[in-house]
Amino acid sequence: MAVAVKPTVTDWQPETFLKYTVTPMDYAEDDGNGPRNETGGREETANLIKALMAEVQQLHRMFAQAPGFIAVLRGPSLVYEVVNEAYYQLVGHRELIGRPIQEALPELGGQGYLEILKNVFCTGRPFSGALLPVTLQRTFDGPTTTIYVDLLFQPLIDDEGNTTRIFIQGHDVTKQRDAIEALNESNQRLNFALEGARAGIWDWTFHDNEVVYSKRWKEILGYGEGDIPNRYQEWVRRIHPDDRQAALEDIQATMKEQAPLNIEYRLQCKDGTYKWVISRGVVVARDERGRPARMSGTMTDISDKKKSEEMIWQHANFDILTGLPNRRLFRDRLEQEIRKAHRTGDEIALLFIDLDHFKEVNDLHGHDVGDQLLNHVASRLSSCIRESDTVARLGGDEFTIILTELHEPHIELMAQKITQKLAMPFVLNEGIAHISASVGITLYPADADNTADLIRNADQAMYAAKAGGRNHFRFFTKSMHSEAQNRVRLAQDLRSALTSKRLKVYFQPIVDLSSGEISKAEALLRWNHDALGDISPARFIPIAEESGLIHEIGDFVFSEAVSWAMQWSAKSKNTFEISINKSPIQFTRGASIDWPAYLAERGLPAGCVTVEITEGVLLNASTQVATTLDKYKDTGIRVALDDFGTGYSSLAYLKRFHIDCLKIDQSFIRDISVNESSRAIAESIIAMAHRLGIRVIAEGIEEQNQLDILRLAGCDYGQGFIFSKAVPPIEFEALLENRMS
Numbered sequence: 001m002a003v004a005v006k007p008t009v010t011d012w013q014p015e016t017f018l019k020y021t022v023t024p025m026d027y028a029e030d031d032g033n034g035p036r037n038e039t040g041g042r043e044e045t046a047n048l049i050k051a052l053m054a055e056v057q058q059l060h061r062m063f064a065q066a067p068g069f070i071a072v073l074r075g076p077s078l079v080y081e082v083v084n085e086a087y088y089q090l091v092g093h094r095e096l097i098g099r100p101i102q103e104a105l106p107e108l109g110g111q112g113y114l115e116i117l118k119n120v121f122c123t124g125r126p127f128s129g130a131l132l133p134v135t136l137q138r139t140f141d142g143p144t145t146t147i148y149v150d151l152l153f154q155p156l157i158d159d160e161g162n163t164t165r166i167f168i169q170g171h172d173v174t175k176q177r178d179a180i181e182a183l184n185e186s187n188q189r190l191n192f193a194l195e196g197a198r199a200g201i202w203d204w205t206f207h208d209n210e211v212v213y214s215k216r217w218k219e220i221l222g223y224g225e226g227d228i229p230n231r232y233q234e235w236v237r238r239i240h241p242d243d244r245q246a247a248l249e250d251i252q253a254t255m256k257e258q259a260p261l262n263i264e265y266r267l268q269c270k271d272g273t274y275k276w277v278i279s280r281g282v283v284v285a286r287d288e289r290g291r292p293a294r295m296s297g298t299m300t301d302i303s304d305k306k307k308s309e310e311m312i313w314q315h316a317n318f319d320i321l322t323g324l325p326n327r328r329l330f331r332d333r334l335e336q337e338i339r340k341a342h343r344t345g346d347e348i349a350l351l352f353i354d355l356d357h358f359k360e361v362n363d364l365h366g367h368d369v370g371d372q373l374l375n376h377v378a379s380r381l382s383s384c385i386r387e388s389d390t391v392a393r394l395g396g397d398e399f400t401i402i403l404t405e406l407h408e409p410h411i412e413l414m415a416q417k418i419t420q421k422l423a424m425p426f427v428l429n430e431g432i433a434h435i436s437a438s439v440g441i442t443l444y445p446a447d448a449d450n451t452a453d454l455i456r457n458a459d460q461a462m463y464a465a466k467a468g469g470r471n472h473f474r475f476f477t478k479s480m481h482s483e484a485q486n487r488v489r490l491a492q493d494l495r496s497a498l499t500s501k502r503l504k505v506y507f508q509p510i511v512d513l514s515s516g517e518i519s520k521a522e523a524l525l526r527w528n529h530d531a532l533g534d535i536s537p538a539r540f541i542p543i544a545e546e547s548g549l550i551h552e553i554g555d556f557v558f559s560e561a562v563s564w565a566m567q568w569s570a571k572s573k574n575t576f577e578i579s580i581n582k583s584p585i586q587f588t589r590g591a592s593i594d595w596p597a598y599l600a601e602r603g604l605p606a607g608c609v610t611v612e613i614t615e616g617v618l619l620n621a622s623t624q625v626a627t628t629l630d631k632y633k634d635t636g637i638r639v640a641l642d643d644f645g646t647g648y649s650s651l652a653y654l655k656r657f658h659i660d661c662l663k664i665d666q667s668f669i670r671d672i673s674v675n676e677s678s679r680a681i682a683e684s685i686i687a688m689a690h691r692l693g694i695r696v697i698a699e700g701i702e703e704q705n706q707l708d709i710l711r712l713a714g715c716d717y718g719q720g721f722i723f724s725k726a727v728p729p730i731e732f733e734a735l736l737e738n739r740m741s
């Protein structure tokens with residue numbers, strides 16, 4: 001049976017498929033298929049129609065729901081004949097069917113598509129394009145939007161070979177295009193960043209061990225584009241042997257732990273030198289079993305960064321002057337050696353070396369010569385040790401040596417060698433210099449088992465070597481520690497004694513030997529300790545100097561002495577002169593009382609004060625010392641040189657510093673009556689001083705025959721127990737009053 005399918009609407013559209021009426025053809029309209037059976041084949045026909053309808057419906061759904069957009073344009077005027085839902089969505093409205101494209105979508109004008117469609121229609125040649133921009137006005141009077149499409153214009157040709165329609169099919173790819181755009185932008189940024197960081201790129205596929213190295217990667221190492229084959233081994237063989245294992249282990253870890261690779265190591269350049277680089281990378285692909293298949297990353301030249309790091313490290317750990325490890329590195333090394341010795345059961349010796357009277361070298365020859373000497377000392381010390389030992393400079397003229405793997409005679413020999421070597425003359429640019437050193441030694445684990453205690457012990461042993469006369473070495477003993485603790489305790493007690501007025505100024509008369517009268521006095525400090533009783537100045541003054549208390553103590557003595565001098569001058573109606581000791585350290589800081597200004601303020605003549613200094617002050621005379629002494633001289637404060645005859649006894653100083661008075665050291669006076677040479681020395685000092693116009697005081701006169709000899713020699717003044725010991729001011733005043741009465 002023939003079936004006629006007649007559209008009920010003129011324009012054929014998919015959604016009208018269902019509206020098609022299917023009617024059995026009139027019998028009169030024979031279909032020419034021959035006779036029909038009893039039922040007239042009607043059942044069969046109905047089934048066929050049903051199947052057909054189902055198929056048509058199926059096709060309709062496929063057409064309507066197709067994800068891509070589809071349209072058919074009919075005839076040369078390109079009239080919309082059929083479009084699917086996706087097409088409506090694409091253009092934004094539904095007024096299309098039966099309208100020419102340029103009327104339905106006027107915004108397409110000027111975009112070239114109408115021309116292309118016409119061309120397809122005329123030529124019968126299809127057109128396709130990807131990622132094509134189309135600007136559409138999707139809502140009436142709304143703004144235009146540009147979307148991107150992949151599309152195909154396919155001509156539909158009739159039996160005569162004429163194009164009757166154009167089939168349009170395509171996809172909105174705006175999202176993909178945006179993604180690609182974003183990716184491109186991000187790639188561009190990455191490229192800028194890599195370019196800026198001057199980074200090289202590498203890409204390594206594991207199955208064939210091929211590594212693609214970028215041009216920049218090769219450039220960093222000084223190679224041209226074609227110089228390095230794309231092989232993994234090309235990288236590995238260029239890694240510095242010391243860094244290779246660590247680098248390969250890091251790569252293994254990255255593969256296993258899935259953490260990014262980040263390694264700093266050295267790579268060999270084309271010219272054979274090594275360059276510090278940093279390689280960063282990640283596993284970018286894995287196989288179906290999760291094993292790493294590919295790794296990519298960058299490589300950056302960090303030589304400059306490494307150089308600055310190295311410089312910073314050098315500065316932090318090495319002494320600039322001598323190039324030896326500094327205090328910080330020394331401590332690190334000592335800690336390391338202690339740990340090692342703890343494991344192996346070995347002994348360590350720590351030597352603390354301090355140059356003797358190094359300050360004099362600076363003061364006499366200048367800081368540059370001092371520096372040269374320190375450098376020579378550093379070389380000599382370094383030449384004494386083995387490679388496993390460490391010499392360090394802690395600062396100033398202090399050095400340390402860590403001796404490892406040792407036995408005791410070795411330490412003694414080493415200490416001897418050091419003191420002997422340092423005592424040998426140093427040939428400097430400016431001439432020959434001599435120096436000696438005091439060395440303190442302590443042992444691990446016998447004396448201490450930690451860094452801080454070892455350093456403290458060695459320092460205390462060195463202190464003992466200094467106190468024992470310098471230029472030798474001393475091993476640490478437990479008693480040194482208690483001695484040091486005592487010193488610390490005494491310094492604390494001294495401070496509180498000063499504030500609680502337990503320190504007293506006593507006065508010892510200085511007698512005019514020709515008249516026998518008390519002509520002046522020396523102010524002497526006395527300390528009666530709560531628990532320890534009287535403590536000698538010889539014991540506590542060095543402690544005051546070490547702790548810096550000497551300045552406050554000096555000021556206290558000066559102001560006490562001056563107030564008594566005022567009192568006694570007033571009583572005697574004559575300027576009463578008091579000698580006040582000033583230690584070398586008191587000259588080094590300007591914070592103490594300005595003597596001339598103080599006297600002027602109180603209206604006292606400067607002549608009532610004599611400053612007593614030791615030769616040490618003059619020997620190390622800095623400009624500060626010279627200026628102070630010159631100022632004293634100018635304002636009338638007299639200068640007496642204490643302990644004369646025991647030190648350098650330099651006549652040049654006597655002249656340069658306009659010394660008014662010499663005090664012959666009591667060691668000569670003590671045996672002046674029994675020892676010819678002591679007597680000769682005393683007599684010569686007196687004669688020589690007088691020729692220079694300098695007065696002489698003999699200290700420590702205890703016996704009459706000593707006094708007689710001194711009188712005979714023409715000594716001007718005498719001081720000692722024969723006249724009086726140092727007494728409190730009230731007692732001294734009584735002595736003075738006796739004299740006056």
Ligand SMILES: Nc1nc2c(ncn2[C@@H]2O[C@H](COP(=O)(O)OP(=O)(O)OP(=O)(O)O)[C@@H](O)[C@H]2O)c(=O)[nH]1
Pocket residue numbers: 321354355356357358359360362366367368369370371374395396397466470
């Ligand atoms: N030339 C030079 N001198 C320095 C340097 N650092 C510190 N000094 C000086 O080294 C001297 C160290 O003096 P001390 O160790 O206190 O005293 P000393 O004169 O050696 O006396 P003793 O140690 O008691 O024998 C001080 O005068 C410092 O100013 C340096 O880098 N170069």
